[in-house]
Amino acid sequence: MRLFERDKGDIMNFDFSDDQKMLKEQVRKFLADKCPMSVTRRVLDGDEPYAKEVWKGLVEMGLTGTAIPEEFGGLGLGALELCVIAEELGRAAAPVPFSSSIYLAAEAIKLFGTQKQKQAWLPKLASGEIVGALAVSEGTHTAHPRNIETKFAGGKVSGVKQPVTDGGAADVAIVAVNTGGSGEQTISLAIVDLKAGGISAEPVRTIDPSREHVTLAFKDAPAEILGGKQGEGWSQLSRVLDGAAVLFAFEQVGGAEAALEMARDYALERYAFGRQIGSYQAIKHKLADMYVKKELAKSNAYFGAMMLNDEGAELTEAASASRIAGSDAYVFAAQENIQTHGGIGYTWESDCQFHYRRAKLLALTIGAPIQWKEKLVSRLEAKNAA
Amino acid sequence: MDFNDTTEEAAYRAQVRAWLDKNAIRKENARDIAPPKDLDELIAQSKAWQAKKADAGYACITWPKEWGGGGGTTINNVIYGQEESKYAVPGGIFAIGLGMCIPTVMAWGSDEAKQRFVGPAVRGDEIWCQLFSEPAGGSDVAGLRTRAEKDGDEWVINGQKVWTSGAHFCDYGILLTRTDPNVPKHKGLTMFWIDMKDPAVEVRPIKQMSGGAEFNEVFFTNLRVKDSQRLGNPGDGWKVALTTLMNERLAVGGSQGNADTDDLIELARETDIAGEPAIRHGGVRERIADWYVQAQGLKFTRFRTLTALSRGETPGPESSISKIVAAKKMQDLGSFGMDLQDMGGVIRDRKLSPAEGAYTEQWIGAAGYRIAGGTDEILRNIVAERVLGLPGEIRVDKDLPFNQAPKGK
Numbered sequence: 001m002r003l004f005e006r007d008k009g010d011i012m013n014f015d016f017s018d019d020q021k022m023l024k025e026q027v028r029k030f031l032a033d034k035c036p037m038s039v040t041r042r043v044l045d046g047d048e049p050y051a052k053e054v055w056k057g058l059v060e061m062g063l064t065g066t067a068i069p070e071e072f073g074g075l076g077l078g079a080l081e082l083c084v085i086a087e088e089l090g091r092a093a094a095p096v097p098f099s100s101s102i103y104l105a106a107e108a109i110k111l112f113g114t115q116k117q118k119q120a121w122l123p124k125l126a127s128g129e130i131v132g133a134l135a136v137s138e139g140t141h142t143a144h145p146r147n148i149e150t151k152f153a154g155g156k157v158s159g160v161k162q163p164v165t166d167g168g169a170a171d172v173a174i175v176a177v178n179t180g181g182s183g184e185q186t187i188s189l190a191i192v193d194l195k196a197g198g199i200s201a202e203p204v205r206t207i208d209p210s211r212e213h214v215t216l217a218f219k220d221a222p223a224e225i226l227g228g229k230q231g232e233g234w235s236q237l238s239r240v241l242d243g244a245a246v247l248f249a250f251e252q253v254g255g256a257e258a259a260l261e262m263a264r265d266y267a268l269e270r271y272a273f274g275r276q277i278g279s280y281q282a283i284k285h286k287l288a289d290m291y292v293k294k295e296l297a298k299s300n301a302y303f304g305a306m307m308l309n310d311e312g313a314e315l316t317e318a319a320s321a322s323r324i325a326g327s328d329a330y331v332f333a334a335q336e337n338i339q340t341h342g343g344i345g346y347t348w349e350s351d352c353q354f355h356y357r358r359a360k361l362l363a364l365t366i367g368a369p370i371q372w373k374e375k376l377v378s379r380l381e382a383k384n385a386a
Numbered sequence: 387m388d389f390n391d392t393t394e395e396a397a398y399r400a401q402v403r404a405w406l407d408k409n410a411i412r413k414e415n416a417r418d419i420a421p422p423k424d425l426d427e428l429i430a431q432s433k434a435w436q437a438k439k440a441d442a443g444y445a446c447i448t449w450p451k452e453w454g455g456g457g458g459t460t461i462n463n464v465i466y467g468q469e470e471s472k473y474a475v476p477g478g479i480f481a482i483g484l485g486m487c488i489p490t491v492m493a494w495g496s497d498e499a500k501q502r503f504v505g506p507a508v509r510g511d512e513i514w515c516q517l518f519s520e521p522a523g524g525s526d527v528a529g530l531r532t533r534a535e536k537d538g539d540e541w542v543i544n545g546q547k548v549w550t551s552g553a554h555f556c557d558y559g560i561l562l563t564r565t566d567p568n569v570p571k572h573k574g575l576t577m578f579w580i581d582m583k584d585p586a587v588e589v590r591p592i593k594q595m596s597g598g599a600e601f602n603e604v605f606f607t608n609l610r611v612k613d614s615q616r617l618g619n620p621g622d623g624w625k626v627a628l629t630t631l632m633n634e635r636l637a638v639g640g641s642q643g644n645a646d647t648d649d650l651i652e653l654a655r656e657t658d659i660a661g662e663p664a665i666r667h668g669g670v671r672e673r674i675a676d677w678y679v680q681a682q683g684l685k686f687t688r689f690r691t692l693t694a695l696s697r698g699e700t701p702g703p704e705s706s707i708s709k710i711v712a713a714k715k716m717q718d719l720g721s722f723g724m725d726l727q728d729m730g731g732v733i734r735d736r737k738l739s740p741a742e743g744a745y746t747e748q749w750i751g752a753a754g755y756r757i758a759g760g761t762d763e764i765l766r767n768i769v770a771e772r773v774l775g776l777p778g779e780i781r782v783d784k785d786l787p788f789n790q791a792p793k794g795k
Contacts, residue, residue: 014686015694264774285766288766295683296683299685318682321679374675380647384651
């Protein structure tokens with residue numbers, strides 16, 4: 001599948017290819033069929049870490065191996081395919097560990113792992129046989145080289161990561177660790193086999209129980225450094241998060257679109273004072289604003305996709321902009337969806353809550369928007385000075 | 387996904403560039419515009435430039451050659467627009483005529499009218515304006531009251547238009563009138579073309595809040611027009627007007643002249659908050675990020691639209707967001723740039739102010755831009771109704787004869 005072929009006469013080729021759109025449609029149909037909101041509700045209400053049957057279906061479609069090279073058991077496609085998949089996972093608010101395992105763990109290993117590390121982990125992540133996770137956060141503050149306390153020494157990791165998305169279900173984690181030294185060079189990324197011992201996982205109660213979160217405590221857990229060289233973790237992490245920011249943005253665009261459609265449908269069926277509530281400008285303009293934010297997010301995410309696929313020079317700016325616009329669009333759509341529904345939207349039986357929870361979860365998981373704004377402006381400042 | 391020209395496009399672009407290099411002066415930066423001239427000089431220069439373009443096939447690029455156009459594609463037009471924006475050339479005074487009025491004449495006018503008017507308009511010999519809005523009909527254009535009454539083979543027109551851009555220098559105009567007040571408002575309208583130099587037409591410039599006077603009030607006192615000046619059937623004026631409004635050109639230029647986030651970063655380096663460079667202040671940084679993301683969102687939304695056009699597809703509705711976002715951003719960014727200058731922000735002088743006074747100018751201008759060509763509120767209605775499928779506004783006058791519908795003073 002060679003993507004983004006250009007027809008003669010296109011001045012602008014800023015769109016996904018027909019093959020990619022077809023893939024998107026397949027994922028959408030599968031999720032509409034196998035992963036309706038009742039599945040998200042079931043995971044949120046119950047004890048299972050994720051919807052295993054949905055995960056199995058995604059694996060069988062080959063989606064987990066999409067962007068993993070063929071030599072490591074994947075399909076060898078690009079970031080653009082992952083983007084269309086992400087948009088559909090977001091639309092469904094799917095309760096599966098796809099982002100942790102693929103956008104984060106697999107991408108980190110693919111980008112920075114040694115040949116041996118890739119051989120050890122990528123085929124199993126591609127086949128969905130195992131699940132991966134990323135463990136950076138250490139509590140209620142922003143992770144920074146100054147404050148990451150989890151230590152790596154003598155091939156062993158000790159410390160506490162909290163919260164870790166999918167950390168209970170995961171078989172392998174990429175863990176940000178302190179390996180000594182100064183500044184950014186104190187940080188390395190360690191690959192930790194979570195089934196090898198020295199690790200305990202305690203569930204953490206979060207705003208979105210449809211996705212599993214745990215506290216991971218490492219006590220002399222065997223580990224190795226990603227790529228084999230210490231001190232490069234902070235810049236590696238930054239690159240991994242840039243890629244993930246684009247993919248999360250597609251999830252956010254999908255989620256924002258779903259929340260907007262829910263609000264629109266309700267505004268058409270609900271009557272107040274003898275009229276559809278969607279006939280009042282207060283509601284019409286609110287929904288128009290949801291649409292505007294969603295389209296700004298989508299356009300930014302498209303550029304993010306292009307930069308990610310090409311490993312372009314503007315990846316960081318594009319990823320930051322994708323992340324900022326995506327978070328804004330989804331959080332706004334999810335909260336105003338509840339507002340449009342009125343009281344019924346605040347009940348446990350309403351599906352509005354899933355987007356409200358997921359939108360905020362996605363906006364915080366790989367760094368809050370304010371952190372990305374700082375990253376973006378630092379880049380713009382440097383470019384402006386140049 | 388890429389932004390590269392195909393071979394054909396690259397060749398066209400090279401040809402356009404070579405022609406522009408030979409015939410115009412390249413701008414050094416986006417705000418590098420020729421100093422304001424007096425109106426006569428601006429019109430003379432604009433006409434000369436338009437004639438030159440017409441000779442080279444760059445005026446009305448997508449129109450057939452038999453009408454004086456360039457016989458090119460939409461994409462040729464986009465490429466030309468992108469390239470021309472890099473040169474200091476006069477522009478703008480033909481936009482309404484060629485973008486809206488002449489397409490309406492071409493769609494609804496008699497063969498005679500088409501033969502008479504299209505060529506001179508393309509060459510810039512004659513300038514057109516659009517006479518729709520009235521004191522009683524702004525957002526609600528169909529509420530207009532200018533009367534046209536049949537008198538033999540002529541119509542007699544009395545009434546007033548407002549916000550008519552360029553009426554003070556235009557030669558002709560298309561005029562929407564009420565010909566039947568006894569039927570509901572959309573049904574009693576009729577369109578004509580008129581001679582703006584007729585003594586029964588009086589043009590009074592409106593001085594804007596910004597100090598400029600780009601648009602006018604236009605009064606008609608027993609203006610007599612021939613029935614052959616009618617565009618479309620009597621009573622079909624609303625249908626004709628929709629042709630005009632749908633012909634609004636795809637904007638390709640962006641908002642040249644306005645300050646952007648790069649300007650703001652520079653300004654924030656040079657100004658202080660509590661004795662520290664403003665650029666170090668979190669509030670400043672967050673705003674820079676937000677406006678950058680908006681600007682990028684608009685730019686790439688335009689690219690999505692262009693992609694559809696270039697493939698011969700109908701663009702999606704996403705382009706409808708652009709003015710809603712751009713106008714408010716223009717106002718907010720201008721206002722914030724003034725805040726950074728603290729009390730100095732009150733100064734309105736190109737020479738004394740940063741970014742050649744762009745912040746104050748866009749702050750003043752945006753108050754009008756948020757209204758012109760569809761207010762923020764009307765545009766949100768359009769998105770809600772046409773894109774999201776929400777119900778139209780309740781129109782209490784919809785089925786009433788116009789002369790029985792409730793009206794203000």
